[in-house]
Structure formats: C-alpha cells, structure tokens
Amino acid sequence: xxxxxxxxxxxxxxxxxxxxxxxxxxxxxxxxxxxxxxxxxxxxxxxxxxxxxxxxxxxxxxxxxxxxxxxxxxxxxxxxxxxxxxxxxxxxxxxxxxxxxxxxxxxxxxxxxxxxxxxxxxxxxxxxxxxxxxxxxxxxxxxxxxxxxxxxxxxxxxxxxxxxxxxxxxxxxxxxxxxxxx
Amino acid sequence: xxxxxxxxxxxxxxxxxxxxxxxxxxxxxxxxxxxxxxxxxxxxxxxxxxxxxxxxxxxxxxxxxxxxxxxxxxxxxxxxxxxxxxxxxxxxxxxxxxxxxxxxxxxxxxxxxxxxxxxxxxxxxxxxxxxxxxxxxxxxxxxxxxxxxxxxxxxxxxxxxxxxxxxxxxxxxxxxxxxxxxxxxxxxxxxxxxxxxxxxxxxxxxxxxxxxxxxxxxxxxxxxxxxxxxxxxxxxxxxxxxxxxxxxxxxxxxxxxxxxxxxxxxxxxxxxxxxxxxxxxxxxxxxxxxxxxxxxxxxxxxxxxxxxxxxxxxxxxxxxxxxxxxxxxxxxxxxxxxxxxxxxxxxxxxxxxxxxxxxxxxxxxxxxxxxxxxxxxxxx
Numbered sequence: 001x002x003x004x005x006x007x008x009x010x011x012x013x014x015x016x017x018x019x020x021x022x023x024x025x026x027x028x029x030x031x032x033x034x035x036x037x038x039x040x041x042x043x044x045x046x047x048x049x050x051x052x053x054x055x056x057x058x059x060x061x062x063x064x065x066x067x068x069x070x071x072x073x074x075x076x077x078x079x080x081x082x083x084x085x086x087x088x089x090x091x092x093x094x095x096x097x098x099x100x101x102x103x104x105x106x107x108x109x110x111x112x113x114x115x116x117x118x119x120x121x122x123x124x125x126x127x128x129x130x131x132x133x134x135x136x137x138x139x140x141x142x143x144x145x146x147x148x149x150x151x152x153x154x155x156x157x158x159x160x161x162x163x164x165x166x167x168x169x170x171x172x173x174x175x176x177x178x179x180x181x182x
Numbered sequence: 183x184x185x186x187x188x189x190x191x192x193x194x195x196x197x198x199x200x201x202x203x204x205x206x207x208x209x210x211x212x213x214x215x216x217x218x219x220x221x222x223x224x225x226x227x228x229x230x231x232x233x234x235x236x237x238x239x240x241x242x243x244x245x246x247x248x249x250x251x252x253x254x255x256x257x258x259x260x261x262x263x264x265x266x267x268x269x270x271x272x273x274x275x276x277x278x279x280x281x282x283x284x285x286x287x288x289x290x291x292x293x294x295x296x297x298x299x300x301x302x303x304x305x306x307x308x309x310x311x312x313x314x315x316x317x318x319x320x321x322x323x324x325x326x327x328x329x330x331x332x333x334x335x336x337x338x339x340x341x342x343x344x345x346x347x348x349x350x351x352x353x354x355x356x357x358x359x360x361x362x363x364x365x366x367x368x369x370x371x372x373x374x375x376x377x378x379x380x381x382x383x384x385x386x387x388x389x390x391x392x393x394x395x396x397x398x399x400x401x402x403x404x405x406x407x408x409x410x411x412x413x414x415x416x417x418x419x420x421x422x423x424x425x426x427x428x429x430x431x432x433x434x435x436x437x438x439x440x441x442x443x444x445x446x447x448x449x450x451x452x453x454x455x456x457x458x459x460x461x462x463x464x465x466x467x468x469x470x471x472x473x474x475x476x477x478x479x480x481x482x483x484x485x486x487x488x489x490x491x492x493x494x495x496x497x498x499x500x501x502x503x504x505x506x507x508x509x510x511x512x513x514x515x516x517x518x519x520x521x522x523x524x525x526x527x528x529x530x531x532x533x534x535x536x537x538x539x540x541x542x543x544x545x546x547x548x549x550x551x552x553x554x555x556x557x558x559x560x561x562x
Contacts, residue, residue, distance in 0.1 A: 034217040128206070143210050
C-alpha cells in the first residue's frame with residue numbers, strides 16, 4: 001500500500017471522508033453491485049467510480065449520510081447501465097446454472113458452506129435473478145443492505161409507495177417460484 | 183411488517199411472506215460472501231486527485247507521484263497484485279499462505295507458536311541444563327478497543343522455561359501460570375488480573391479431560407461476563423498448551439470451595455466454544471505478527487498478520503513511526519463475522535525506527551471504532 005506523503009498538500013477533508021466512507025461502505029456496495037451485475041470487475045469499477053464522484057463533490061455533500069446516499073444512487077445507476085451495456089443479465093442465469101457454486105473470479109472456497117444451505121441459496125438467488133430489474137434492486141437493497149424504504153426510494157428515484165409495491169410483488173413471486181420448504 | 187403485507191396479494195398470509203423474507207435475507211448474505219472485493223482505496227484516491235475537483239482542472243500534483251506510481255502498478259498488475267496482497271480472498275485462500283497462523287477460519291488456538299515468535303531463538307532449543315525454552319500460548323482478558331469497553335480474550339506467546347522432559351501436564355501448568363499473571367501487560371494493554379493471588383496447584387491430563395487444581399477461586403470485584411471470560415482464558419490456554427483440540431477442562435479449588443469467583447460452579451466441564459461461536463470469547467482483532475516489541479532487521483519486508491472476526495471482513499490499518507503516520511490502508515480478513523478469519527498486509531521494507539501498527543474495524547452502524555489491536559516493534 002502506498003505511503004502517504006507527510007508533507008504533501010492534499011484535499012485532506014475529502015480524502016479522510018473517502019477513507020471513512022470506504023471503510024464503512026466499500027464491501028457492502030461492491031457486493032450489492034455484484035449481486036445486481038454478477039461480474040466482479042464491473043462491480044468494483046462501478047463502486048470505484050461512485051467513490052471518485054463523491055470525492056469530487058465532497059464540498060457539496062459534506063456529510064457522511066448524504067455521501068452514503070449519493071454512493072447508493074451512483075452504484076445502483078452504475079450497475080444498471082452496466083447491465084444495459086454488457087447484456088450481463090442473460091449471462092447471469094446461464095452462469096448460475098453452469099456453476100452452481102458461484103461464478104466469481106475470487107469466489108471463496110465453499111468448504112464451510114453446508115450443502116443444503118448452498119442449494120437453498122442458489123435456488124433463491126436464481127429466482128431473484130428472474131424477477132424484473134426493479135423488484136430485484138429493491139429486494140437486494142432491502143434484504144442484503146437492510147436499507148429502509150426511504151433510502152431505497154432515494155437511491156432508485158422512486159416513491160416509497162413504489163418501493164413497497166415492488167418489494168411486495170417481488171416477495172410474492174419468490175414465494176411462488178421457490179418451494180418454501182415445509 | 184404488516185404495512186408491507188396488506189395489499190396486492192390478499193391470498194397470502196402474512197407469515198408466508200415473512201418466511202420468504204427470512205430465506206431471501208439468508209440467501210443474499212450467503213451469496214454475497216462469495217464475492218471478495220479487492221482493495222481499491224488507493225486507486226480511488228489516486229484517480230480522484232488525477233481527475234481533480236468537480237470544477238475541473240488538472241492542477242499540479244507532484245506530491246502524488248509515489249502514490250500514483252503505486253496505484254498504476256496495482257492497476258497494471260491486476261489480479262497478480264491482489265493475489266500477493268493476500269487479502270482479497272483469491273480462490274487459493276490466504277489461509278494457505280506460508281506463515282499465516284494455523285487457526286484460520288476455525289478460531290482454534292494454534293498448537294505451535296507462530297514462526298515470528300521463534301525468531302530470536304528457536305522455541306525448543308538453547309536449553310541450559312535440565313530446562314528448555316518454549317513459547318507458551320497464554321490467553322488474557324483485555325479490552326477490545328471500543329469505547330464501552332468490551333472485554334474479550336487476547337492470545338500471547340510468552341517465553342517460559344520447561345523441564346527438558348516436560349510432560350503434557352507440565353506444559354499446561356506452565357502456560358496457565360503465565361496466563362494467570364497478567365501483571366506485565368496490565369499497564370500497556372489493559373489486561374485484567376482476575377487470577378491475581380491464585381496459583382495452579384496441579385494439572386492432570388488424561389485422554390479426555392484436563393484437570394486443573396487452583397489454590398483459590400479467583401479475585402473479587404469482576405462482572406459476571408469478566409468472570410466467565412476469566413474461566414475461558416484458562417480453558418483456551420490449557421487446550422492450546424496441550425494442543426489436542428477441545429479437550430474439556432475440569433477445575434478444582436483448594437479447601438473444598440465449589441465455585442469459581444463465588445458464582446461459577448466447578449461441577450461441570452468447560453471447553454472453548456465451537457468455531458462459529460469463537461467471537462463470544464475472542465477479541466475481534468488480534469495482531470499476531472509482528473509480535474510485541476519484536477526487533478526486525480532493516481531492509482527486510484515486514485508483514486502484518488493477525489486474526490479477525492469483523493463485519494464484512496473489513497479492516498483498516500495504520501502504521502506510525504513515532505508520531506508520524508507512514509502508511510495506512512484497508513485489508514480483508516479471509517472471512518467475515520461471525521467466522522474468524524486471518525489477514526495479512528505487506529508493510530514493505532521499513533527504515534530503522536520504532537513503529538506502532540494499529541488494526542481496527544469500524545462499526546457498521548456509525549463508523550466509530552468497534553475494535554482495535556496494536557503492536558509496537560522496532561526495525562534496526
């Protein structure tokens with residue numbers, strides 16, 4: 001890792017803010033982007049671009065909260081345009097089926113994962129991948145990042161009521177598509 | 183919950199969606215763990231400065247040259263770079279890296295001292311007469327570095343003398359004696375001394391139990407949680423010193439006393455928790471290398487290593503020489519909480535001086551320090 005130049009004149013406020021935001025949100029947002037995009041490098045790039053944009057706008061964002069909200073918007077939009085441009089969406093399902101253990105370049109050894117859990121996960125994730133994009137976004141933000149309806153509404157630029165409706169429709173479809181074991 | 187289940191699907195019962203919600207949440211968490219984000223903080227800062235503020239302009243940023251060069255190398259080297267960082271969870275897991283400490287994801291104590299500890303003299307050589315030097319594992323109850331403060335266990339390897347023909351029981355007893363004497367660390371690390379005034383009278387090791395006889399029930403004035411941890415520190419220490427896994431421990435207190443600390447009955451077997459529950463006992467972050475006050479030769483690359491049970495496996499580190507910060511960055515443990523992972527960071531070649539390296543994790547809620555461990559070492 002690079003050493004900091006102690007005598008360098010920097011934009012310390014923005015740098016520090018980015019370092020803090022990075023510590024708090026980098027992993028979660030990259031994984032969010034990855035869940036939406038299913039492409040490791042693209043996921044990291046989308047989130048990296050979002051952080052760079054926050055750094056540039058730090059003078060107007062100023063607070064951790066508004067920067068976090070900005071990051072989420074940028075990541076969701078970035079993931080979307082990534083999907084549009086690369087047609088990743090179709091590859092997603094093919095790849096899920098081809099490699100049930102998971103696609104990524106840096107996938108973790110699933111040694112610790114119980115087989116049953118892995119199976120349940122892959123059927124749920126596959127069903128999620130078949131939902132309309134908006135429902136998938138809402139459900140992923142809600143149930144992976146635990147964001148509130150207001151935060152999701154803000155990130156997606158839609159109303160809280162729509163978030164609710166997408167979440168509900170999505171959950172109902174998942175329920176229909178995945179055998180809810182009992 | 184009810185506000186999300188009151189429309190669109192009148193045929194669904196509320197409980198049914200809750201079950202889907204729960205399964206979706208678990209699936210997403212499980213799925214997300216497959217992706218191990220690389221570390222891009224340096225690249226982000228470098229590019230942000232390159233681009234300049236939103237108002238435009240690519241001002242002079244001569245001071246950035248070293249950072250830019252480093253980031254450029256990182257960008258070019260791509261996957262290879264991440265692999266050597268040992269922090270990004272490449273398929274060949276970092277736990278398999280040469281001298282990563284043995285516990286890796288299991289959270290079990292190492293049965294042998296880490297290589298770093300053995301550098302000054304071999305761990306079982308240089309014996310004089312009837313004794314040999316050995317690095318003994320000892321656990322201590324210390325503050326994890328949050329503001330509360332919360333207490334958990336830290337492991338140290340402490341050099342001790344053992345009879346040349348030491349039995350398992352001798353080794354366990356010697357390690358327990360070290361663990362029960364936290365005094366050398368109480369000022370520097372804030373380790374508690376719940377066993378102050380207590381000694382180990384004897385240790386008996388059988389195939390399925392470690393029997394420990396104590397001279398007393400422990401010191402007074404500790405909270406129930408610290409009392410529990412104080413018992414666990416002896417359990418972890420005894421099991422680590424024996425090195426045969428989680429062999430249950432039975433305590434006996436002299437004078438017919440039937441409790442430890444007046445509250446924990448001795449008529450039971452104690453053991454360390456299973457790997458997925460190790461967080462109950464172990465501090466979230468340990469630095470295991472460099473070791474405390476270690477002296478390293480200048481010009482040799484220094485590697486920071488440790489174990490961590492932290493949210494999203496994300497750690498920040500900072501290297502200070504004296505009062506100057508000379509390096510910082512983020513690192514990923516091999517696995518996130520609740521599992522215990524290992525991490526390592528290449529600190530590079532350091533010039534002579536006294537250094538302190540701090541590793542911390544941020545609270546996912548508000549970014550405050552949730553846990554921190556640090557170690558001071560010397561390069562010369």
